[in-house]
Amino acid sequence: MQPINASRKSILNKLRSQPLPSNPLPEVIHGNWLRFKSPIEQLGNVLRSVGATCESLTDLESVRAKLQSYPEFSDAKRVLSQIPEIPGNVTLENVERPHDLEDVDFLIVRGEMAVAENGAVWVTDKDLKHRVAYFINQHLIMVVRKADVLHNMHEAYARVKFSGPGFGCFISGPSKTADIEQSLVIGAHGCRTMQLYIVD
Amino acid sequence: MALATLPVLKSQDHPTLANVFAADEDRAHWHDGALWFVRQKRDRQANSVPEWEQLRELASQIKEHAIANVAEYLEKFESNASALGAVVHWAADAKEHNEIVLKILRENHVQRIAKSKSMLTEECHLNPYLEKNGIEVVDTDLGEWIVQLRQESPSHIVLPAIHIKRQEVGETFHEHIGTPEGNSDPEFLAHAARHHLRQKFISAEVGITGVNFAIAETGGFVVCTNEGNADLGASLPNIHIACMGIEKIIPRIEDLSVFTRLLARSATGQPITAYTSHFHGPRPGGQMHIIIVDNARSDIRSSPDFHRSLHCIRCGACMNTCPVYRRSGGHSYSNAVPGPIGSILAPALEPEKHYSLPYACTLCGSCTDVCPVKIDIHHQLLTWRRELAGKKIIPYSKRLAMKFTSVLLRNSWMYKLAGAIGRTGLRWSPRWIVYNPLNVWGKGRDLPEPPRESFRAQFAKHKSEQHRVEGNHTSSSNSSSSNGKAH
Ligand code: SF4
Numbered sequence: 001m002q003p004i005n006a007s008r009k010s011i012l013n014k015l016r017s018q019p020l021p022s023n024p025l026p027e028v029i030h031g032n033w034l035r036f037k038s039p040i041e042q043l044g045n046v047l048r049s050v051g052a053t054c055e056s057l058t059d060l061e062s063v064r065a066k067l068q069s070y071p072e073f074s075d076a077k078r079v080l081s082q083i084p085e086i087p088g089n090v091t092l093e094n095v096e097r098p099h100d101l102e103d104v105d106f107l108i109v110r111g112e113m114a115v116a117e118n119g120a121v122w123v124t125d126k127d128l129k130h131r132v133a134y135f136i137n138q139h140l141i142m143v144v145r146k147a148d149v150l151h152n153m154h155e156a157y158a159r160v161k162f163s164g165p166g167f168g169c170f171i172s173g174p175s176k177t178a179d180i181e182q183s184l185v186i187g188a189h190g191c192r193t194m195q196l197y198i199v200d
Numbered sequence: 201m202a203l204a205t206l207p208v209l210k211s212q213d214h215p216t217l218a219n220v221f222a223a224d225e226d227r228a229h230w231h232d233g234a235l236w237f238v239r240q241k242r243d244r245q246a247n248s249v250p251e252w253e254q255l256r257e258l259a260s261q262i263k264e265h266a267i268a269n270v271a272e273y274l275e276k277f278e279s280n281a282s283a284l285g286a287v288v289h290w291a292a293d294a295k296e297h298n299e300i301v302l303k304i305l306r307e308n309h310v311q312r313i314a315k316s317k318s319m320l321t322e323e324c325h326l327n328p329y330l331e332k333n334g335i336e337v338v339d340t341d342l343g344e345w346i347v348q349l350r351q352e353s354p355s356h357i358v359l360p361a362i363h364i365k366r367q368e369v370g371e372t373f374h375e376h377i378g379t380p381e382g383n384s385d386p387e388f389l390a391h392a393a394r395h396h397l398r399q400k401f402i403s404a405e406v407g408i409t410g411v412n413f414a415i416a417e418t419g420g421f422v423v424c425t426n427e428g429n430a431d432l433g434a435s436l437p438n439i440h441i442a443c444m445g446i447e448k449i450i451p452r453i454e455d456l457s458v459f460t461r462l463l464a465r466s467a468t469g470q471p472i473t474a475y476t477s478h479f480h481g482p483r484p485g486g487q488m489h490i491i492i493v494d495n496a497r498s499d500i501r502s503s504p505d506f507h508r509s510l511h512c513i514r515c516g517a518c519m520n521t522c523p524v525y526r527r528s529g530g531h532s533y534s535n536a537v538p539g540p541i542g543s544i545l546a547p548a549l550e551p552e553k554h555y556s557l558p559y560a561c562t563l564c565g566s567c568t569d570v571c572p573v574k575i576d577i578h579h580q581l582l583t584w585r586r587e588l589a590g591k592k593i594i595p596y597s598k599r600l601a602m603k604f605t606s607v608l609l610r611n612s613w614m615y616k617l618a619g620a621i622g623r624t625g626l627r628w629s630p631r632w633i634v635y636n637p638l639n640v641w642g643k644g645r646d647l648p649e650p651p652r653e654s655f656r657a658q659f660a661k662h663k664s665e666q667h668r669v670e671g672n673h674t675s676s677s678n679s680s681s682s683n684g685k686a687h
Contacts (some may be wrong), residue, residue: 007291007494014498015271015501019268020268021268022264022269025262025265025452025455026258028258028262028455028457031254032251033251034251050474099402102398102402117249117461132432132435135475136435154454157457158457160454166481167478167480168478169475171474173474174474175426175474176426176427177342177390177427178426179343179346179360179361179390180390181234182238182359183386185390187394188342189398190428190475
């Protein structure tokens with residue numbers, strides 16, 4: 001239902017009353033864009049430069065073992081995992097309000113793709129009841145398949161689709177701020193650390 | 201938190217306010233350096249992308265197309281957003297925008313809002329309006345929160361607190377949230393803010409965000425942040441209000457492949473912002489309101505000279521690079537959007553108040569060089585000067601000087617004579633005569649030493665020397681670069 005609004009009409013009329021010369025829309029997906037000899041190496045370098053970590057492992061079991069070796073992880077009180085092979089102890093379906101995720105220490109999720117040029121990892125709320133989970137946790141663990149490491153944003157947007165309501169986000173590194181005298185502080189409002197694992 | 205309204209800046213011109221800022225020399229230098237640091241980071245990122253110039257050209261073409269067909273795209277956006285379950289509102293001006301926000305809050309009996317950065321709501325002075333109406337608004341972007349606590353306004357569109365020193369932040373936090381006195385460590389202060397604002401997020405009933413890009417084809421929109429505050433604010437409360445100017449529209453989702461590559465690299469010299477969030481419709485059981493605001497943008501669009509300023513994606517690069525902005529500070533512009541682009545937009549809104557802004561420019565063109573959407577910023581500023589002079593808004597003294605210069609430049613004998621007088625006069629006059637209060641060019645800097653000969657004389661001499669050398673058949677190809685110093 002749209003609210004009745006006189007301004008809508010007047011704004012659109014005003015915009016229509018002044019035609020401007022129009023040019024055709026350019027092609028932006030296909031092109032001779034930046035590519036890398038080793039996109040995975042590039043991805044790791046960029047992620048480290050924005051305060052994240054990135055590691056290639058053979059499979060999810062190795063990721064699980066790796067995480068277990070960190071006391072911070074093995075001692076964590078609340079772990080929310082969306083990857084069955086790396087179990088957590090929070091069942092999202094039982095969490096009623098997004099606010100109840102406030103004390104989640106770790107979130108473990110799959111990223112649909114990762115972009116080498118800027119370290120951006122694409123996630124959506126498709127199987128995630130509360131999308132706030134991406135932002136309210138302290139430590140974000142993401143897993144992306146090797147085949148889903150892309151070179152640049154043009155390749156990425158060729159794959160981004162929305163058909164219906166939904167949320168998607170490119171996440172690149174932990175949250176940060178430089179609002180006090182331009183000194184970089186990691187851990188603003190979102191996660192304080194981010195780790196990306198690339199698996200075969 | 202009951203906050204008083206923002207200090208309403210008196211209608212003072214840019215030179216007056218710039219003087220106030222520049223009077224604190226240490227701060228002015230430090231400010232200059234901080235912004236130049238960001239500019240250098242931007243250069244490193246831009247240079248790392250071989251197709252940078254191609255991306256700028258594409259961005260410019262997309263924006264030109266989108267603004268030319270903005271009415272069609274806004275309607276398309278509206279119908280797609282509505283189909284996703286969002287409610288789309290239209291506001292002709294700032295007043296209507298604020299009233300729409302308040303109406304939504306009242307209908308939902310809301311008291312507490314977590315707001316993320318939005319220059320549009322700054323432009324509309326939404327905070328003071330809501331506070332006057334008894335609503336608690338918390339700006340959750342760290343920089344914006346700092347200026348909010350200090351009852352100031354942002355001095356930069358991307359770095360709202362760039363004019364404030366860490367010691368001052370420490371004092372402000374000590375006063376408002378009880379951090380230990382004298383602690384001004386940025387990491388400590390930022391984490392104290394995180395801790396404090398978490399509670400604000402948890403208790404907020406509405407999240408207000410800006411919009412970086414609104415996608416006509418999908419009815420969704422994108423918000424870019426580093427702190428994650430927009431996402432917490434828009435994902436915890438049930439109601440999300442997003443405020444956008446009409447110029448935020450882009451036709452296709454794939455256009456973002458161009459803009460996301462340009463925006464953060466230009467803004468802060470990052471490869472991309474930490475979060476690039478794509479919102480499409482409300483969460484299940486929630487509400488999403490999108491307010492589309494004109495507030496004189498359609499007037500700017502109607503102007504053949506200035507409509508390209510609507511292509512701006514608010515990256516702030518033109519501010520970081522501007523020699524005037526860096527030395528005069530954002531507040532000297534008395535406008536929500538300061539700096540070079542603000543100096544084009546502000547006079548379109550209120551020419552009487554902002555007539556001095558197109559003169560806050562050396563015409564060096566650096567803004568135009570860095571602008572990711574290729575707006576010819578300095579040309580537009582020059583055009584504004586002509587328009588304002590025609591409108592007789594600028595002071596008589598300035599108009600008189602311009603008239604005088606125009607006569608001088610059109611008469612070659614007068615020009616030659618003036619040059620001779622200048623060269624000799626400046627050399628022999630005592631300091632107190634040259635640096636008299638009427639000479640604004642001598643304020644805070646020394647004039648360059650006048651050359652002994654005019655450029656014409658040097659050029660003629662140089663040419664005859666070159667002829668001699670070439671006549672002797674001994675010339676080398678670069679002998680002509682010897683002393684061709686232009687003045
Ligand atoms: S005018 Fe260009 S450089 Fe300045 S803020 Fe807008 S997009 Fe950035």
